[in-house]
Amino acid sequence: MAPPTGPRNGANNGRGGGGGKGSGRGGIAKRRAGGGRTDRDGDLDMGAGTTKVTSGKISKRTETSTKSTGASGRPTRPTRKAQNIVEKAITRGSGSLSARALGGMAPPGRGLRSQSQPSVTLKVEGLKSSKAASNEGGGLRELLTFIERKATTVGKVSRQVRVKKSQLKDDFVHITASKEDAEEILKLNGFGWAGTNLTITTTTDSPLDGSTTQMSSTALEVKEQLKGVLSVRYNVEAKLLDLGNLGQDPILSQMGFFAGESSPEKMFRALMAICDGIFKTAQAKRESVVSISLAGNNIDDVLQVMSLTDTFPDVINLDLSKNAIKDIKALQKWRHRLRHMETLLLNDNPIETTNPGYVQEITGWFPKLQNLSNQQVRSPEQVAAEQAATRPSPIPQNGADFRDINRIGEGFITEFIQMYDTNRPTLAAKYYDDQSVFSLAVNTNAPHAPDVQPPTWSAYLKFSRNHSKITHASARYQRLFVGAHLIQEAWKQLPLTRHPDIATQFDKYIIDCHPIHGLADPSGQSPLGVDGMTMTIHGELDDQEPTSKKEAKRSFSRTFILGPGAPGQNPIRVISDMLSMKVYNPLPTAAADAGTQAPTAAITAPVTQIPPASTDAEKEQFIMELCKRTNMVPEYSRFCLETANWNFDQALVIFAEKKAQLPQEAFIAGAA
Incomplete structure (x- = not known):
């Protein structure tokens, strides 16, 4: 899965092909006489800046100057061509761009940035399963408020992220936002809200403005072919998705994923995109795909298959055997992912000989890992004990301490x-x-x-x-x-x-x-x-x-x-x-x-933990205890207890009230 080397064929087949020898739409087009002038999209420009061929010479019409600045540096009026470009950037639909992106073709050209760019439509899942679904209005207002507030905070942007439109359809909320705001909103994918985890993805289905976005026939064909590949490789009974030895798959080879400018990484991202369409919710992915095999794909860095952890973050068993992983660094990107993985196979990888101590380090990365390359690294009991140790334990409660005065x-x-x-x-x-x-x-x-x-x-x-x-x-x-x-x-x-x-x-x-x-x-x-x-x-x-x-x-x-x-x-x-x-x-x-007997006394039981003294022995004990707590001499301690009818707690209250008024001789020498 290492990225291919060599020149890219037709690398400039996007919208930005107007400024070099290799422009545009499938061949080399020279910007000279005889072929008409093309704009940044490769379309024929019918504006005022076209050229006229006469006797093999090129003469320009002089209705409007085509220079951007004059000799004095003063800017001139925009040409008709520039006006056409702006108009196309504003009015052009997004169908072709969507088709190229979804079909795994070359990325779209740079194009002209405009404040009137079409909005991006996002699909948000999680409202129906949230606690807010029972709120008035179904919780839609609370969800939109959270998205706008959280996206602004997470993205640390100076502007306020805004949702332009929203529509609740079936189990999803479709929202539109500007391209910049949509990028910030997508960062909330997987965030917790109202007792559920939100799933936020881009979508071309059911746009809110009522328009229809059609895929090209090529994109539809590619999509169906990839679906066919996955259907053959998915075992329903074992809940296994076998993506091993993809380089030997005849359909993928025929589609050209392993030749020319196409890269296996792009192919893998396309497969994961199809999986997102088949298993639409996080729960469906957890229940349908438990094990995934990536064996025999020549993977030398998990960054090449990073999209797997986005699509199937809860996979239990993963086979990476017979690849080209040679050190810990090649696995580093997965360190904080796949938190539910229990089995990881790295057999027949160079790492077994170049870094034989990898077992201990990788075991620490994945808290539920039990089987690493057919070696048991934890037992289920150890996993449970380690998880219990990470949870905070409650403060011990020893029962009520009720020190009331006069009820x-x-x-x-x-x-x-x-x-x-x-x-x-x-x-x-x-x-x-x-x-x-x-x-x-x-x-x-x-x-x-x-x-x-x-x-x-x-x-x-x-x-x-x-x-x-x-x-x-x-x-x-x-x-x-x-x-x-x-x-x-x-x-x-x-x-x-x-x-x-x-x-x-x-x-x-x-x-x-x-x-x-x-x-x-x-x-x-x-x-x-x-x-x-x-x-x-x-x-x-x-x-x-x-x-x-x-x-x-x-x-x-x-x-x-x-x-x-x-x-x-x-x-x-x-x-x-x-x-x-x-x-x-x-x-x-x-x-x-x-570990003690629970208290049985109710609030209507004796209101003080120390009942009033009744015998002479109890009174002497009260006097000695009050001397210790207040540093008063026995005479004043007795007087205080007598005033409180030998109620020890009440005597403490009286002492606190009268302490400032007591003479020096009321206290033990040196204690006051």
Whole structure:
């Protein structure tokens, strides 16, 4: 498959043949008298710049000067010929170009670049299988928005990539764009969007402007001949595509792929193009072609057959034996491709003798490779273990840590969950004030069980403040809701929810609650701040999409910072409320993750982990522990515990409040 050497016959048979000895359309045409003048397309120019032959001499008409500049360098008016070229570039159809390209003929000529070039039609596959297909309008608007935004970003272009026209037909979306924008859009082939991978290819089928693009008879004949070659070489039962020893194929030899200017690389690209037409989707390719043989093709570099990895990226078994691969460098281009390949045969290649240590290096390139040149390099168990090692493991969860004081946290969270499901306006008015803050973040990439179908997020995404997705400061600010009124308005637009009953289904939640200090005092009386608590709840909920009324189960995490309310208002207020939504994933239990017995106490169980001391021995232990934590002398520790009715957690809160007012003698010498 090494590229042929020697002169190319008719190398200038494109549109750019106007400027040399070997111009154009199948022979040498001299630009002299007797034959008429040809334009850049090789067509006869009937403009004002033609020549007149009289008595063997050439005389030019003088209606318009044909010089581009005069003696003084001043530009003159364009000639009629130049006008004809521009007109042809604008009005000429693309049928002949498409036919030559599809038929494997010589590449089209350079032609004249024009701002009015015909648009390129692309075919996009993946909308029907995406999560956006259930959206209003079928998800077409969301797909086009993604293509324009992502193509601009990936291509790092200064302009905005635009889709001119779009049309949904069967399972495909046909779009048109300028040539430059189409090149950027094609870079998105294989990108993930809305739970699926997009397949973007150029197409000449069903153009959106209503015109028809016909292949030439030669191109159709070439296409049918290549289809015939593939049909003979495809084994349906074994799902094997045998492309070995192509140089001995009589049909391909008769077509001239191994002689003259044609190259085997071009022939292989043509075969892959036909395969793309036969197996139209990535799933069809995976299911229909499991094994491919390229044996005996004199391949010395996989770059010559690079199009195979584009057409069949998920092939399982590949035979490259009896070729001319002599070193690792010849395989380097495939290092980050063919991630599902399990068998690779390189037998009877020079690399076996020139680089016998290639096995270990190539094994590291392909994560699922098990058989390399008939040697087992991994077992299926090793493949599974290596893949599991690359996946992130969840943080161990040891159960809830609920340190409540006077049952404040318990009362709040119980009422909050019930009212959020049934009466959000009253909830916001009771616990939120003008300084309260609410934000929502949607994590669409969270791990979940394989059998769980991810729901749509359209009702949440317009409010999402996920900083990994929302990077502009203005957008982040707009999605931060400050004040009870704005929070109420946001809650009205969020889907209705139904949480499990926290009293009877506490196993559906994990709740942490801890006292915190130094919160702003809404009354302004304590410059050092006041005490409050932070509370985090992990759980699940069922919601209903507002427009489609579809129900879905999701996981959520919600973090509250609670503090005392302003004078004359509710004693408890929500300072901060951060809600995070993700795909449903059952909560881990302490028994599963930590190897210990799962907690059985519900939120209605004792609210402090350390019950109040009742005996003299317990009280002495509390005094000693409080001395250690606060550095107070035993006398003041006892006084603090007595004030808190021997509730240890409450004593810590009292100490934090009064610490600044305590005299020096309250502390152990040198500790204050």
